[in-house]
Structures are given as structure tokens and as C-alpha cells.
Amino acid sequence: xxxxxxDPTIQSYFKVWAALGACAITLIIVILKPFFPDxxxxxxxxxxxxxTAFAAIIGVIALLLSTGWTRVRFVPRLLVxxxxxxxxxxxxxxxxxxxxxxxxxxxxxxxxxxxxxxxxLGFASRAISLxxxxxxxxxxxxxxxxxxxxxxxCGQGLLIKGKIRSNAWLGxxxxxxxxxxxxxxxYWSIGGALxxxxxxxxxxxxxxxxxxxxxxxLSLALVQRWGRIFPRWVPFFAGKKVPRWILITGGxxxxxxxxxxxxxxxxxxxxxxxxxxxxxxxxxxxxxMVSMVYGGWLLLGIALGGATWGYQQQTRASCVQCxx
Numbered sequence: 361x362x363x364x365x366x367d368p369t370i371q372s373y374f375k376v377w378a379a380l381g382a383c384a385i386t387l388i389i390v391i392l393k394p395f396f397p398d399x400x401x402x403x404x405x406x407x408x409x410x411x412t413a414f415a416a417i418i419g420v421i422a423l424l425l426s427t428g429w430t431r432v433r434f435v436p437r438l439l440v441x442x443x444x445x446x447x448x449x450x451x452x453x454x455x456x457x458x459x460x461x462x463x464x465x466x467x468x469x470x471x472x473x474x475x476x477x478x479x480x481l482g483f484a485s486r487a488i489s490l491x492x493x494x495x496x497x498x499x500x501x502x503x504x505x506x507x508x509x510x511x512x513x514c515g516q517g518l519l520i521k522g523k524i525r526s527n528a529w530l531g532x533x534x535x536x537x538x539x540x541x542x543x544x545x546x547y548w549s550i551g552g553a554l555x556x557x558x559x560x561x562x563x564x565x566x567x568x569x570x571x572x573x574x575x576x577x578l579s580l581a582l583v584q585r586w587g588r589i590f591p592r593w594v595p596f597f598a599g600k601k602v603p604r605w606i607l608i609t610g611g612x613x614x615x616x617x618x619x620x621x622x623x624x625x626x627x628x629x630x631x632x633x634x635x636x637x638x639x640x641x642x643x644x645x646x647x648x649m650v651s652m653v654y655g656g657w658l659l660l661g662i663a664l665g666g667a668t669w670g671y672q673q674q675t676r677a678s679c680v681q682c683x684x
Contacts, residue, residue: 373427379499380423382492386451387416389485399479402464406482406624407454412489415450418443419496426503437507444500448493449623452616455490456624458483459617463567472566490616527670531583534663538576540653542568575618575664578610582667588675604675611668615661622658 390413422444425436460474461483467476545568581587587607590597 375495375499375502376423376427379492379495380420382488382495383416383419383423383447383451386454386485386489386492387413387420389481389488390416393481393485396481399482400477402460402477403457403479403482406457406486407450407627411450412454412485415447415454415489416492419447419451419492422447423496423499426499440503441500444496444503448496448500451489451493451496452620453623453627455486455493456620458486458490459621461486462617463571466567474567490620494616527667527674528583530663530666530670531579534579534582534660534667535576537656537660537663538572538579540656542572544653545569574610575614575660578607578614579664579667581607582611582664582671587671604672608668608672611664611671615665615668617661618657618664619661622655622661625654626658 390409393409422440425440426444461478463474464476464478465483467474468478581602586602588602590600590602592598
């Protein structure tokens with residue numbers, strides 16, 4: 361084992377402060393948002409402001425507790441982990457809709473797809489919420505490792521086995537789940553009316569085909585050999601290693617963009633069914649079909665995240681902190 365100068369079980373406080381800042385900015389935007397005009401129609405059914413505020417407050421509390429309770433007994437550790445992961449999930453829900461924001465921004469720039477109408481303030485708010493969710497999740501993972509005495513960088517420790525299980529099925533699952541949404545949009549674009557297609561017929565499905573085609577290709581690359589070594593038919597790069605940061609970055613971005621939309625469909629339908637919030641979900645045959653398609657984004661995000669995590673672990677070198 362390689363000797364290192366830095367204790368591998370010490371959590372980085374930079375990530376903690378970054379997550380605290382993101383949660384604080386999210387809370388400030390929520391407080392100021394009622395003073396601005398309402399967002400466009402497409403934002404109807406997004407996470408209510410009180411959910412975002414509650415998530416930001418719980419996130420701040422969990423972050424502050426995590427800095428003082430590093431190696432503690434079961435109950436305090438469970439309290440920190442439960443509150444931190446709950447806040448991260450709720451912030452992810454609060455960021456849901458950011459895919460629509462991005463596609464509508466692309467339409468403003470001239471790329472055909474959705475109407476070129478963007479909720480700019482909401483877009484910024486959702487982007488910060490997603491950033492806060494990611495940073496909070498990173499801090500929580502580090503806390504899990506620190507609190508059990510494992511290396512904060514790689515997670516290796518006495519309770520962790522070195523063998524990494526195959527994640528191929530996650531990549532193939534993500535590949536399959538990349539098709540329902542663009543196929544539905546193609547069906548609508550050629551005149552199909554099932555599921556509300558009459559409101560989409562004058563739009564193209566170019567953006568959806570491009571984005572989810574890339575998702576399908578990425579899903580396979582994460583679990584295929586050509587995602588590690590360039591095939592012989594690739595000019596100039598044949599036989600060389602694929603830069604792992606490209607697939608890792610793409611995989612986590614795709615997971616963070618799709619999973620929130622799935623949470624939006626599931627939590628939005630639940631909130632509307634309970635009468636706590638209004639939204640565009642309709643509980644008839646068409647509405648249920650569309651909700652199932654959007655709900656599949658959650659499964660797609662989870663599968664992509666799992667495949668990316670597996671690829672990241674399988675292709676990493678020895679840990680620079682603990683040498684494992």
C-alpha cells in the first residue's frame with residue numbers, strides 16, 4: 361500500500377461549503393420568486409415553492425450536522441443520512457423541468473423542437489437546485505465513507521469488498537429506456553393524436569431524437585468494450601484508450617437531466633391526486649400513458665447513473681489517497 365500524507369478519512373470541507381452555498385441561494389430565490397411574474401404555461405405542475413424551500417432548509421441542517429458528527433453511533437448517523445438524502449431527492453424534484461428549459465433554450469437559438477418560450481428565472485432556479493442536489497449527494501456519500509472509517513476518495517475500507525459487480529444489465533436497460541419518449545414524439549410529429557398528440561403535430565421531433573439517440577449510444581458505451589478501447593475502424597484513435605472522463609461526465613449529466621423529470625411525473629401526479637398542487641396530469645387513458653412515458657425517465661436516470669458508477673469504478677486507477 362502506498363504511503364500518503366493526507367488522511368484518507370478526512371472529508372473535504374470545500375464540498376460542504378459549496379453545498380451550503382447552493383442550498384442558501386436556492387432558498388433566497390424561492391423567497392424572491394413570488395415578487396416576479398408567473399412562469400409560462402409549460403411550468404404548470406412543476407414542484408411547488410414550499411417543497412424547494414423545505415428541501416433547502418433540511419439540506420442546510422443535514423450539512424451542518426455532518427460536519428460535527430463524523431464517527432458517531434447508529435441513530436445520529438441515520439438521522440444525518442436520512443435528512444441529507446431526503447433533501448437531495450426533493451431538490452432533484454425541484455429541478456425537474458430543466459430538460460424542457462434546455463430544449464426551449466435550444467429553440468430560441470434556432471434548433472427546431474419545442475416552442476421558443478423559456479422561463480428564464482425558473483431555469484436559473486432549477487439549475488441551482490440541481491447543483492445543490494448533486495453537491496449535497498457528494499457530501500452525503502463522503503459522510504457515509506468517513507463515518508464508517510473508509511477512504512473518503514474511493515470508499516475502500518474494512519467493510520467494503522474489492523470486487524466490482526458487472527453493471528452491463530444497467531447499460532442495456534438504459535439503452536431500451538432511451539426509446540419510448542422519442543418514439544412517442546415521432547408518432548405525434550407525423551400526426552398521431554393518442555396521448556395529446558394533436559397539440560404537438562406542428563413541431564418536429566428533431567431535438568428529442570438527437571438527445572435520446574445520444575443517450576442510447578452512451579448507455580452502450582458504458583458497458584461495451586468500445587467504451588474503453590477505440591475500435592479498429594475509428595480513424596487516428598484505433599486501439600487507444602477512450603478518455604474515461606468523457607463517458608463519466610456524459611453519463612452523470614444525462615442521469616441528472618433525466619431522473620428529475622421522472623420525479624416530476626411521479627411526485628406531480630401524487631401531489632395532484634392528493635389535492636396539494638395543480639398540474640397538467642390527467643388521470644384518463646391518454647394522461648396515464650404520457651405519465652408512464654415521463655415516469656420512465658426516472659428509471660432511465662437511475663440506470664444511467666448505475667452504469668456510469670460501475671464504469672467509473674471499473675476503469676479507475678489506484679486511489680491516490682489510500683493506494684487501493
